[in-house]
Amino acid sequence: MGNSFRCSASGERLVSAARDGDFVEARMLLDYNPCLAKYSTFGGLNSPLHFAAAKGHSEIVGLLLENGADVNSRNYCGQTALMQACRYGHWEVVQTLLIFRCNVTRADYLSGRTALHFAAVNGHVRCIRLAVADFVPSAPFESVNARTNGDISNTKSKHDQSALSKFVNKAADGGITALHMAALNGYFDCVQLLLDLHADVSTVTFRYGTSMDLIGSTPLHYAVCGGNLKCCQILLARGASRLALNCSGWLPLDIARMCGRHWLEPLLSPNSELTIPVFPHSNYLSLPLMSVLNISREYGLHSSTTTSDEADVCAVCLERACTVAAEGCGHELCVRCALYICLTSNITAELLVPPGSIPCPLCRHGIVTFVKLPGSSIKEIKLPPSLSLCTPCMLHHREQDRSESVGSPDVRKTRSNSASSDILCPLTCSPFASVTIPLCTCNHGHCPNFDSRESDNQEASPRRAESTSNEQEKLDGMRLGKTTCSSMFWSRRSYSREHQCNAEIGMRMA
Template identity: 80%
Template sequence: MGNSFGCSASGERLVSAARDGDLVEAKMLLDCNPCLAKYSTFGGLNSPLHFAAAKSHNEIVALLLENGADVNSRNYCGQTALMQACRYGHWEVVQTLLLFKCNVTRADYLSGRTALHFAAVNGHVRCIRLVVADFVPSAPFDSINGQSNGDGSDASNIKSKYDQSALSKFVNKAADGGITALHMAALNGYFDCVQLLLDLHANVSAATFHYGTSMDLIGAGSTPLHYAACGGNLKCCQILLARGASRMTLNCNGWLPLDVARMWGRHWLEPLLAPDSDSTIPMFPPSNYLSLPLMSVLNIARAYGLQSSITCSDDAEICAVCLERACTVAAEGCGHELCVRCALYLCSTSNIPSLLLGPPGSIPCPLCRHGIISFVKLSGSPAKEIKLHLSLSLCTPCMLHSREAVRSTPTSTSDIRKNRVASVSPDFFCPVTCSPFPSVALPLCTCSEGLCPTCEPHEVATQEESPNRSQPASGDQNKMERVRLEKASCSSMFWGRRSCSREHQCNSEINA
């Protein structure tokens, strides 16, 4: 279908330009035929937008979207450009896609994974922060409730509960087999992702399902603590226990997290996971990757764009951070003014603890270190004087594929804040699909100081070898070990051959 929008040779040239990051070639092709932005490779595997997003060519991503490429287009596996950017950790591309109002709740065809799953499975915490931006209001719930009085208090309480409900539903959306983003981050030992997801109301007791293809080597009914025990990261287990995870939860195989740790040879976890453990669990502060003002500045950038140069009058204040653009936003509280581009970059990248600055998630002001919880648009410059930058002009629809009837554009920042969650349809929170979940590489040792003294190197290809070499022999243990080895000897732990083949085709095309 995509090949009909232009010459196949020109489309392949655009694909090559998107893959290689050749912006000049891409501009020339799209100037001649803007409909090439909708081109897809033979068989519909990937579009130029998928290539550019996977390869972190941010300017080409924006160029394609300006020329009518569908920001939510899917490849052969049902994956969007946002999923590809989150898979490889290209947070700047994620930021651009969000500015073009991509749908973060879409799930792929293979296993019901969202962009949040792709970011969590590879430990890209900045991508997680950006993906949930439209669900985290730019003011803490406690302060909203504390500042309200009279009749407004009830409305504020209802509003905050709705925001928390939408956020929790999105963060806990399960893929095939009931696997959540928290399961995947815990399995692979990304403790910063685990900490952020828990702060975003991830369910620490979520259990995998008995249907679908979950991690067979652990078993259905497993919690994130079971997965963390398999992964072997001590800090992940500590964070989960500190947030309410139970050592006594049995999965459908009758295994405790301690049993899973023993099966996989994670002996350093046994003192912590033992049911009668007296190990001291440290207290963990809120994640440094929370970002309260991100929603406010993201909505301002969507409504007014980013200034690429100084276009205001001589009396306009210049941003003290970049010294290039005029100030367009101000931080609530300290009142310091920045350009929207610098404010957006600050909210997307900051990971400084905010305990001494303000509520969790506040961002330190670069000029006075005051905790910022929200940005507001400056009223000094009319909107017509703010020229949209090429890479952030919002959704100029293709004349042949107008989407104005289904897209509603807020007319003011207040409307954006009021409708920040209304655009998320509950229909997107669909049940998990019957397709298997993708493969995840299991780390054999995830200690931050290197290999553990009791851990010997293993080859990934020889999965038939037992990682547990120091357990006492017993009938039950041998039976469990035999079951584990039988399941490990199959061609893949998580996914079927058909799904493996489909995703391999898409990925091999991108990485060719």
């Protein structure tokens, strides 16, 4: 991965530039040696792409990818740059990675989590919207007008909805899905969007690998443990059962009593006569996102600024030439503005037909899909071939003799033989490590509001290495002994391992 000792100094400079958002420094280093885009740190195998994605520097992410960085590169935990961007909610970075055709279905080595799990556990609904963009087809305008009901589940056309359902319901370690995570942490917007994307409201966690408290539990059990009333209401409205028993023989009502969620008891009672509100489709559905994302992959990230008087200028940005048109109203936009509108719009679904259509910024007409304008210059993004490894001479490169196996948990054979054995993690990389899910131990009564920033800070909290092993064990014990709502999913072993492998990013983000 380009970790020759002679180029490690330049590689660390690129890491610092990617971490700090220094675009000029990063471009200078990559112009001098494009191989540095494939550099990775010796400890956690984090590449400059991981640092830039975790910090949200989308321009540097694009620069690294254009210079040959592997969009699907993994660190020693098996986490990709897409997972880091979804963890911290940097949807602009997620957009850039998707344009370069990253693999959204990959799971990490520790707990089998995908980017969708990382986005759901921290409540980043726009990242969820992007992660499923290639699974939700943009319906043709004619077929939308011909439909009598507005349910997006009828827009199958050439796409198989089973692929979307399989991805959304993919289980991590212990059988925990993205819906379980969002429900536990009380992120109503994420729960509503996942349910609209065919998340299974009746799925249960595995009968092994979790604590004895919540084995075989449904998302409703998790929502009750989190204590969010609105999450419980929408789950019940979408078909969740109050009479569902987990493997411990507990109803959701029993979970509410044990966790002190007394305000949920009237709603969860088997004989409850409370009226459940009717929830519309999520405001974060985006039907035209797939079409404009595919067009942006053809035009590239940098649309050329128009210089001709004859070219139509985008009426939104007034800078770039129009390259796409909204099917239906026919208004023309540049691909960047169309992509931005699809990602940021969250207009109430009742105003638009069908649900998931995006209002046109010029006439407020519902947009379901975008089409390319004829005669536009297409510049398809072609990923460069894998660059050669760094050699002692930084000005002369040689072709790589053998291809690297992407996604292998082992230390790659191309690394220097003189590297210290300390880079090997003492714990084995099990794709499905054991999970412990204790009941929430938040302070008495109400569970505090779960803020995504707090969850991000907890997962990325810095752990500096101490000089003696006793002090390190003391710090680890203090950290692992405190159970919070954001750390209820994974075992102590996986939780500690992830902090060790991500310590490089965590320290620098403090």
